[in-house]
Amino acid sequence: MPFKIAVPQDALDEVRAKVDVATLPPPAPSSEDSWQYGAPLDHIQRFVEYWKTSYEWKKHEALLNEELPQFTMPISVKDHGVIQAHFVHQKSQRSTAGKVIPLLFVHGWPGSFIEVRQILPLLTNPEGDEDPVFDVVAPSLPGFGFSGAPEKSGFAMDQYAEFCHNLMLELGYNEYVVQGGDWGFVVSQRIAFHYGPKHAKAWHTNFPAGHYPSLLKNPRAYIAHLLTPYTKDEKAGLLHSKEWQGKGNGYFEIQSTKPQTLAYSLADSPIGLLAWIYEKLVAWTDNYPWTEDEVLTWIHIYLFSHTQSTSSAATSIRIYYEVRKAGDLTVLTGSKWYNGKVPMGVSVFPRELLVVPSTWHRTLGWLVYTGKHTSGGHFAAHEKPDELVEDIRKMCKLPEVQKRL
Secondary structure, three states, X not given: OEEOOOOOHHHHHHHXXXXXXXXXXXXXXXXXXXXXXXXXXXXXXXXHHHHHHOOOHHHHHHHHHHHOOEEEEEEEEOOOEEEEEEEEEEOOOOOOOOOOEEEEEEOOOOOOHHHHOOOHHHHHOOOOOOOOOEEEEEEOOOOOOOOOOOOOOOOOHHHHHHHHHHHHHHOOOOOEEEEEOOHHHHHHHHHHHHHOOOOEEEEEEOOOOOOOOOOOOOHHHHHHHHHOOOOHHHHHHHHHHHHHHHHOOHHHHHHOOOHHHHHHHHHHOHHHHHHHHHHHHHHOOOOOOOOHHHHHHHHHXXXXXXXXXXXXXXXXXXXXXXXXXXXXXXXXXXXXXXXXXXXXXXXXXXXXXXXXXXXHHHHXXXXXXXXXXXXXXXXXXXXXXXXXXXXXXXXXXOHHHHOOO
């Protein structure tokens, strides 16, 4: 069923009233690093002022509806009943002599379906005649955006993978390629494990976390690791990863242990939600010049998804708890979700949260393509759309992938 974002005016007015009377904290102690304590007060003050005086959600709502063809569809997930799926579905925009490739794009947190916005035209209507052409499906994961939220506990990575796979089947895509970053990386690998190579023909991630190769589990990668010294960039990546794990992942511990406690603040305080997400948008990108309109539109999806679905900012963070409880995070430390029959491609951006040596990537799957970049961070589809799409194209042109499509 076709879907349009239509946030009621009374909901906008209610949030705006909260913004108008918001109480901001005092500034953090002065220091050389203004981000040392988190989102700086002057940044948040700038956004609040812009929100009060200049931001027009309805204008951006109309643009999203114009640029992103959206739909809803009921999707069954084993032991969890039917969940209403919200998704972007754009078919290829030009004829091609070759086969059109169905591409499933999976977002993470604090992203949403709008992360597909920059790459959608590049995938469905490429400039080059020899470039692969894609049909693109970008769902809101359950609990996010305008999809329904799971009502039972135990909705973990197998269930997210099943939800996405069943959506592709319902749309008539029996065979497809999957791409994802952040949680989309874990979902993509799980889809490849469960549904490849019969359905999932290849997968690509811009968040190739990986882990130290094991002699017993990854003998080839282990030998390659022993024989391959770390490069200067790989050493820098490990230091960057260590710094993030020590100073930047507090949100992860909160959201994976007591998400409901945090949910009250995210549900009730627009400024609290803004600061919680804005900090990640800045810290996780590579000096990306975020505008007020970009940031406020990004968080408005979280603010107002509850007006047209059962999802919200509060439900979006439950994925951390459920996935941790299910033990699904072994993908980062010693994955058992390796499928050696599904080709895998990776994009490496230097300001990603976890940047590991290239030999570690081989622990994730059958690695056939690696794209290394000199800049870029966590939100590659938004921050570096051209580079990400070029990597997806190159992977899909490889013989290992072509003969499976």
